Amino acid sequence: MEDITSKEINDNIKYLRLLSQQYPNISSTSAEIINLQAILNLPKGTEHFLTDIHGEHEAFSYVLKNASGVLKLKIDDLFGDILNNSEKKALATLLYYPEEKLEMIKKNEDNLENWYKITLCRLIEICRVVSSKYTRSKVRKALPKDFAYIIEELLHEDENRLNKHNYFNKIIDTIIDIKRADEFIIETCKLIQRLAIDRLHILGDIYDRGPGAHIILDQLMERDSIDIQWGNHDILWMGAAGGSEACMANVIRISTRYANLETIEEGYGINLLPLATFALRFYGGDPCTQFKTKFPKKIHFGERDLDLIAKMHKAIAIIQFKIEGQIIKKSPQYNMENRLLLDKIDHENNTIIIKGKKYHLNDTNFPTIDPSNPYELTKEEKSLVKKLKVYFLNSEKLQKHTKFLYSKGSMYLKFNSNLLYHGCIPMNQDGTFKKVTIGEEKYWGKNLLDKFNHLLTEFYFNRENIDERLFGTDIVWYLWCGENSPLFGKDQMATFERYFIDDKETHIENKNPYFKLRDDESVCRYILEEFGLEPDTSHIVNGHVPVKTIKGESPIKANGKMLVIDGGFSKAYQKKTGIAGYTLIYNSYGLRLASHKTFESTEKAISEEMDVLSTMVGLEKVNRKYVGDTDIGEKLKSEIRDLEMLLTAYRRGLIKENP
Known part of the structure; x- marks a missing residue:
């Protein structure tokens, strides 16, 4: 404490006076210094x-x-x-x-x-x-x-x-x-x-195929000390909760794909009856073979229920492709034009052209697609999407869980010499960080993840700023399936191809070079340095x-x-x-x-x-x-320094004690 000068106290006098309201005298200040110093010497928590x-x-x-x-x-x-x-x-x-x-x-x-x-x-x-x-x-x-x-x-x-x-x-x-x-x-x-x-x-990825994501989040909310690094499936649900129609359609599609309706219906009280009614009307005579659940033996549904779920699955998939097509057409900066496939269908010959090559379609029943305007939702589809969106926005439990994910979550975290993130850091083949254009600026490495973090927060909380919100709505969907998304990490999401084309060469989704480069110690050290961590003593947890x-x-x-x-x-x-x-x-x-x-x-x-x-x-x-060796320890040391300044100020009469 001998090195605390009057100048240092004077420079911080406003803050110290505020601190004195919590520690009003020498006795209380000394007691807290002793307490914090002791905590520094406890073993580091698990x-x-x-x-x-x-x-x-x-x-x-x-x-x-x-x-x-x-x-x-x-x-x-x-x-x-x-x-x-x-x-x-x-x-x-x-x-x-x-x-x-x-x-x-x-x-x-x-x-x-x-x-x-x-x-x-x-x-x-x-x-x-x-x-x-x-x-x-x-x-x-x-x-x-x-x-x-x-x-x-x-x-x-x-x-x-x-x-x-x-x-x-x-x-x-x-x-x-x-x-x-x-x-x-x-x-x-x-x-x-x-x-x-x-x-x-x-x-990351609390959500997806299993039936109890809502139960998991209830358990997580009971924990006092927790952090979450968002995964691509979490972002999808967060986007749906915030009003992104593309995210909402994907959430429902995945749930029907695995006949996992518990989280949507029982967990969040979202009514899928309008979708079932719509599906029976437009796909009632369609066997929807490609849309049958992948795990029928593990699911307690009867054959009629599974048949209905398959029809719902196809109905929402077509709606998803239309909504995504609208986003891609208005957002050329995403470079996702290769995902515009509905307009490449030859309805007379039941074929499709992808990357200049013709493929046969295994399903040719598209009752809601207008070949002259394939990305336009029908009047009935618009009405259905509007209803479903209201259900998602008004699900009290879903909104509570989403706010929790925002309050405890981020794209990445630095904690006790560990760098935590779900997916990847987009990279080039040569091991350098890939530069990604967002708006008129380029971002890469840590700054790219920071930018996405900011946009996601704007999307959910800054609803009054219409321009930012529309941009954010597209960004939250892009993080789910975009080539340069740190949460996705592939060049494309070949959802349409997996449903409608048997040729598996169209199903290929190439991973970002990161996933091979991460085996190289020099690359990992490069990433750690980018995020301000000491490579010799730090790790990446992925x-x-x-x-x-x-x-x-x-x-x-x-x-x-x-x-x-x-x-x-x-x-x-x-x-x-x-x-x-x-x-x-x-x-x-x-x-x-x-x-x-x-x-x-x-x-x-x-x-x-x-x-x-x-x-x-x-x-x-x-x-x-020990606690003194951790990030929390560094914060405690800073608090101790502030308290020592306050204690010196009391002893020198620069701040008056309160008994």
């Missing part, structure tokens, strides 16, 4: 990284509850020599699913009171360990309201200490005697789950493209500088990947990569005490890190 969840809420919930194996390791460390494997599995399952596991135990346990005593003591022991990285104040804020005082007492008392032995045991006995053991166990298990992870990182482990591909690339953790959360990808996803753990000792087995069901995880964690591999060990 970070948990997940990506590409794709609506698989049961598998996601399980991984979140077990913290990708962190809690299993805690049980092994604490009870490795005390419990056998069966007992440890039972305790772990109780931690993950306390309500369900308790019901099973109460039916099968002969001496329930004894089980309660043993289990309560074990849970308190685990809770002590996972809470040891935090201040009492932070733990206190996480405590369940009904049991806050009791848990706090148990956490900070040693049952083996003679003077407190009876006190500790009496608390446990009384919890059981007054029949509050079940509730206490449930709340303690949930507390342990929360304290096991200090920070949760979601690297998702979006599933790692094909079954073919020998590794999630660890570029000598460990690049970690790709999309390993197949979505069941649709698991045949290609061979596993059910990667997750990453970063604690005070270093980075660890967890791979997961296929998650079959919550019921099986509970009844058979299945553990989907396959392996956990240490990627990088470091000298133990």
Whole structure:
């Protein structure tokens, strides 16, 4: 504090006077300095990284509850020599699913009171360990309201200490005697789950094929410390929620493609009856063969329902192609003219010309397309789009989730020497950043992602600025499928071709050079430098493209500088990947990569005490890190400096104390 000068205080006097309202005297200021200095010396909190969840809420919930194996390791460390494997599995399952596991135990346990005593003591022991990285104040804020005082007492008392032995045991006995053991166990298990992870990182694609994206977002909103890096499927839903008709059509098309209507209808209360009515009217006699769901055996629909969904699927797909065509025609800067295909159809010969080559169409029923004006919506289509748009804009839950995605989300994040993003940084073949024109300016690298971040915020929140909003509406759709989108990363989205042309050469979507270049350590160092990170001590954490482990591909690339953790959360990808996803753990000792087995069901995880964690591999060990070594630590050091200035100002009489 000796280096704080009067000039420094005078230069910051207005801010210090404001700060003095919170810390009105020497005593309160000193206490906070001591508190913050102490926090700097706590071990760094554990970070948990997940990506590409794709609506698989049961598998996601399980991984979140077990913290990708962190809690299993805690049980092994604490009870490795005390419990056998069966007992440890039972305790772990109780931690993950306390309500369900308790019901099973109460039916099968002969001496329930004894089980309660043993289990309560074990849970308190685990809770002590996972809470040891935090201040009492932070733990206190996480405590369940009904049991806050009791848990706090148990956490900070040693049952083996003679003077407190009876006190500790009496608390446990009384919890059981007054029949509050079940509730206490449930709340303690949930507390342990929360304290096991200090920070949760979601690297995009919460939405897509699985049925429970809305459930996942409800769970995420319960977390205090969380950030989200938007994925292409998230942007699609955010665009639909903000009124983009192209995004809305894509959202509905994908939902019907996988016969996954739960999120739209049950999750967000969006009425698809108008679409069903429209589809029956115009496609009632059409078998819509190319639009049948891809996973009929895994979906609990009857044949008639699946037939109707296929008709809805085709109806919304044609509407999507029309709306997208209108955007492309008015936005030449997107360079997407090659995606204008409806006007290339020869309706007499049932063929289409793509890139100068003629292909046969496998479906020729286009009752709503006017060959002379193929991108014009019919009167009925316009009415349908208008209704659906109103439903999306007025879905209270969808709007709540979208605002949450904006408040916690961004295109990328720098956090504790890790660069997090979902898709890619658009690059040229030579390894340089690709320059992308937006409006009249060119953007690349970090500035490109910053620009898209700004435009997305304008799109959703700045509704009164009509010009920006229209531009933003197009941009949010472009981020879904545009060649230079960091969230898409391909030269085209061949949706039309996959539906209507059997020749698979038309289905090819070439990836941006980034996806080959990212294997090169020098390229990763180049990216890290672009984002202001030290390449020697930093990593890139990436998702979006599933790692094909079954073919020998590794999630660890570029000598460990690049970690790709999309390993197949979505069941649709698991045949290609061979596993059910990667997750990453970063604690005070270093980075660890967890791979997961296929998650079959919550019921099986509970009844058979299945553990989907396959392996956990240490990627990088470091000298133990403390809060002072983190980004939060840097902020705390800055706060300490401000408080030291205030303390000096009090002592020199430059600011008066308030008792």
